[in-house]
Amino acid sequence: MARSGAALARSTRVNHSLTTRAAGCRVTGENRTLVAEAYTVAFEGVSARMVEVQCAVTPGLPAFSIVGLPDKAVSEARERVRTALSSLSIALPSKRITVNLSPADLPKEGSHFDLAIAMSLLAALEILPRDAVAGAVALGELSLDGTLVPVAGALPAALAAAEGARGLVCPRACGAEAAWVEACQVIGADSLLQLLQHFTGQAPLSPCRAGEVQTPPAHRDLADVKGQERAKRALEIAAAGRHHLMLVGTPGSGKSMLAARLPGLLPPLSPVEALETSMIHSLAGLLDEGGISRARPFRAPHHTASMAAIVGGGRRAAPGEISLAHNGVLFMDEFPEFPRTVLETLRQPVETGEVMVARANAHVTYPCRFMLVAAANPCRCGYLPDAARACARAPGCGEEYLGRISGPLMDRFDLRVEVPPVSMRDLDAPSSGESSLVVADRVAAARARQGARYGAGGRFRTNADVEGRMLEEIAPLDRESRDLIGRAAERMGLSARGYHRVLRVARTIADLDGAEAVERPHVAEALGYRLVSRRED
Numbered sequence: 001m002a003r004s005g006a007a008l009a010r011s012t013r014v015n016h017s018l019t020t021r022a023a024g025c026r027v028t029g030e031n032r033t034l035v036a037e038a039y040t041v042a043f044e045g046v047s048a049r050m051v052e053v054q055c056a057v058t059p060g061l062p063a064f065s066i067v068g069l070p071d072k073a074v075s076e077a078r079e080r081v082r083t084a085l086s087s088l089s090i091a092l093p094s095k096r097i098t099v100n101l102s103p104a105d106l107p108k109e110g111s112h113f114d115l116a117i118a119m120s121l122l123a124a125l126e127i128l129p130r131d132a133v134a135g136a137v138a139l140g141e142l143s144l145d146g147t148l149v150p151v152a153g154a155l156p157a158a159l160a161a162a163e164g165a166r167g168l169v170c171p172r173a174c175g176a177e178a179a180w181v182e183a184c185q186v187i188g189a190d191s192l193l194q195l196l197q198h199f200t201g202q203a204p205l206s207p208c209r210a211g212e213v214q215t216p217p218a219h220r221d222l223a224d225v226k227g228q229e230r231a232k233r234a235l236e237i238a239a240a241g242r243h244h245l246m247l248v249g250t251p252g253s254g255k256s257m258l259a260a261r262l263p264g265l266l267p268p269l270s271p272v273e274a275l276e277t278s279m280i281h282s283l284a285g286l287l288d289e290g291g292i293s294r295a296r297p298f299r300a301p302h303h304t305a306s307m308a309a310i311v312g313g314g315r316r317a318a319p320g321e322i323s324l325a326h327n328g329v330l331f332m333d334e335f336p337e338f339p340r341t342v343l344e345t346l347r348q349p350v351e352t353g354e355v356m357v358a359r360a361n362a363h364v365t366y367p368c369r370f371m372l373v374a375a376a377n378p379c380r381c382g383y384l385p386d387a388a389r390a391c392a393r394a395p396g397c398g399e400e401y402l403g404r405i406s407g408p409l410m411d412r413f414d415l416r417v418e419v420p421p422v423s424m425r426d427l428d429a430p431s432s433g434e435s436s437l438v439v440a441d442r443v444a445a446a447r448a449r450q451g452a453r454y455g456a457g458g459r460f461r462t463n464a465d466v467e468g469r470m471l472e473e474i475a476p477l478d479r480e481s482r483d484l485i486g487r488a489a490e491r492m493g494l495s496a497r498g499y500h501r502v503l504r505v506a507r508t509i510a511d512l513d514g515a516e517a518v519e520r521p522h523v524a525e526a527l528g529y530r531l532v533s534r535r536e537d
Helices: 002-027 077-087 111-124 130-134 154-163 172-178 192-199 229-241 255-260 271-283 307-311 340-344 347-352 396-402 424-428 436-454 468-474 479-492 496-513 520-528
Strands: 034-044 047-058 063-067 096-102 136-138 167-171 186-189 245-249 329-332 354-359 362-367 371-376 415-419
Touching: 034 111, 034 130, 034 154, 047 111, 047 154, 063 077, 077 111, 096 111, 111 130, 111 136, 111 167, 111 192, 130 136, 136 154, 154 167, 154 172, 154 271, 167 172, 172 186, 186 192, 229 245, 229 255, 229 371, 229 415, 229 436, 229 496, 245 255, 255 329, 255 371, 271 362, 307 340, 347 354, 436 496, 468 496, 479 496, 479 520, 496 520
Parallel strands: 034 136, 063 096, 136 167, 167 186, 245 371, 245 415, 329 371
Antiparallel strands: 034 047, 047 096, 354 362
């Protein structure tokens, strides 16, 4: 009985001691737990998701651990942060430091978590004020001497910070880009030391200013193209309605030359379009000195590009060329030379204007409303129309070569134009065609009519986007036009998709003419730009 009483007394004393020590960890002496929060973002496509960076300094064996599904770059942040603080003569205590990236089930990728981790640690050590640190979103990579290294994604991060009613702290090189978001105060610094002086009131930093609107580059003039009047007209129609265009012709006929002059015909990006495009380019690190361009992107990948490069993907599900060409032009020269798998992946993005990059650990959706311009030779040797120069396998080589383009993909081109060789007489003649400025004025007027028709911020922006009942409303056909397109559909074997694309092109031709209704000549011209392919599907 005495032993039981002694054991009970010892148990009571031990439990009391544990309780006292547990309470002391948070409120007294050297054993207290120090916790602070900072905020940063994790990127999911073009959107940025808020991430809370929680740092706890607790008694225990000295250690520095980062949890919350970090990738290799985030896990290595502890060494960069430790060395950067050491360069500022800030020694970490001999305690256990734990950094939690919340939500813990969201994968964290990239080196831009460095700054938030460092700021949360400094706040936990009571070097930085906790309220100021928690009121800002931090984005930036740390070098070993404490210098802040620019990172991609400052513009989407600023939008996320503005939605959360917070400011943004980032490297100075990223400040001009992020400052385009007027609702967010952006503080840019060159080093961690400058941020320490800013938050402690020793040397406050001024908010960053938005970068300059970049001057569009000088475009090549359409007047330089001699001959090819039919192809130039198709280029104008494609630019006016954002229609997909296929150019088929012999080598040296001017297909690439025509496509290179397309940017000079397109109207500048609207403010909404410029922001959409710049967010994608920000994630790809393509914004130059924070400047936003009003020129529409023109992407021309080589035919050896991989599927991840064209559609998007890789370890971080990065945007591909089709997303980088959002609101602009994707020019694919030597179209049949692209891998078949790459070509087939274009079918869905061309229709929907967005692409989902699905990986084992990520499902990311990127916008990709682009104008596809493809150029191809009629056959492998390239001279199928010329009997004197064609190879011995003609005409079978043409069917085999263009057969690499599937029927469903070919059916998605609104305009298919043959580009014949230019005669020496045309080459010797002086330039007499219209300049790009003249054609661009007509294209801008047609785009303005479409903008007034569909309204700002609506589902449809151009004639190429219209579908369903709306297409029937904007392009009603009279009896003569309906008979014409009916006969052509039977003769050419048009699919339902092909029929609707002819209507969209006819509507664009009417807009270029300034006509309110789609008439028979508009339908006839639209049908003339749709070559009879190997098959309609």
